[in-house]
Amino acid sequence: MSQLKVILQFSGGAELLFDKIKKREVELPVLEKYLPQINKSEWSIRELLVWMKDNLLKERPELFLQGDSVRPGILVLINDSDWELYGELDYKIQNGDAIMFISTLHGG
């Protein structure tokens, strides 16, 4: 199983939910081992959100997540393009992908 490195970016206030860190590189583990119960081998955004909840989101996950997706009002960009063009939760993550989360919910 080849390694899967992704860049996660946060802005528009979303970074405030992730220790104010705007950009981080993470390496995702082998999916069969991390989530054996779902019986899948390829990471999609859906599983990435689970991993983020377990590993990065320390408190108040409801400000970022809702159901199995992001909270409406948080925009997701995959390699700088709207995830709505790429299947949203079902997008299959590729090695080196940059996934960005931008909050529209934070005021100014």
Add this chain to the structure above:
Amino acid sequence: MPVLCRTGCGEKAVLKRPKTGDALCKNCFYHAFETEIHYTITKGELFNKGESVAIAASGGKDSTVLAHVMKTLNKRYEYGLNLMLLSIDEGITGYRDDSLETVKQNRDDYEMPLKILSYKDLYGWTMDEIVAQIGRKNNCTFCGVFRRQALDRGAAMLNVKCIATGHNADDIAETVLMNVLRGDIARLKRCTSISTGSEGTIPRVKPLKYTYEKEIVMYAHYKKLVYFSTECVFAPNAYRGHARALLKDMEKIRPSCIMDIIYSGETMAVKEDVSLPTQRLCVRCKFVSSQEVCKACVLLEGLNKGLPRLGIGKSSKAKKMLEEYNSKLEHSAKERAIQDLNDHKVINGSDKCSSKGKSCKSGLCKSKKKYTEIDNHVNKCCNSDCSGRCKCNQSNDKENEGNTKINTLLEQYGINESSNDSGIDQNKLDVPNNDIVEDLLNQEEDPCSGSCGKMGSLQIGF
């Protein structure tokens, strides 16, 4: 497999527009986004050639994008406008410092003059000082009322024809929904109007009225515009928070709902006998008011007399408090009463979350569960930085709850709840008979987000 731009330009699409569902490339998106705003401006006849226009600038995404687009359109279509930025410094340590830096950046980037007006200069009090005096519970009320008037004063100083604010389509739809949910039909009638203002006031216009929040944020992202975002997210338990969450949930399923709600608000027929309070000028400060004495002056009077709750509760209570204040001026009981009131307030303000010893990063109080029943409205955003920056709406329930406590205290000090008004020195302060709170909270369709996030105080996007 990249999706191609719907216009056939051959470029790779970068986003799906919520309004139309079209997949567009960056350049076609910019063009559509800017052209729609231009169309909104011309169709609504928002400006006339040669006018000076102040852009209410908070450093947030909406006002930053508004400034950028106004600059672009003014040049491209030769509006001939003299654009300037108007910013309000509420005096909130750590909050405004940062956002004002962003506004100064806008000034340099867009080469527009910037006027910053501080609460301290206008009112003699910073928000930090007000919070120290009243606790955090009602600070959004002060902030919203003062900001609204501060913009008017700033606009008068700059001698501009109108103030452009950053209210976007999501904000307007939310306000329509809120007015329906509150049964506030009078405000429903005017909340969708693109230009507000009456005789003797400086009109506020909303060039981004039909612009989706998602597109504003995507535009700022691709254009690399720097903006400031607060820690304060709207409180999930606030009435407005629910309305906003509902709207966002619906938008996810059917993005056109935002435009549909605005359309409904615009075209709904309202019975003739529903009317708004007439606007007049405050006898004290001469700025626009629906009362003889404006809310800013009432709140300020309270602060300066050491009765900071004045003007926050029902006006009948305010009147009694003032009566008490005036009649017992020589009695030491007054000091005790005030001390008690103030102590009480501090407790109310702090037990929301700072008593936990740390600020709530999310802007939401950890202790919210305790309050969900009685305190359904807001101040879960008890982050000290919030001060009205969240999207929280302050409902009257909370005020009433506060009033109950005050009444108890007043009773303890022998003040008769049902005493009539005879013998009051009306010259001291002519407290209006209407329900001040109601008006405070609803005027201008603002919950505190204006600054606080959204429509609350025109801050929002300012």
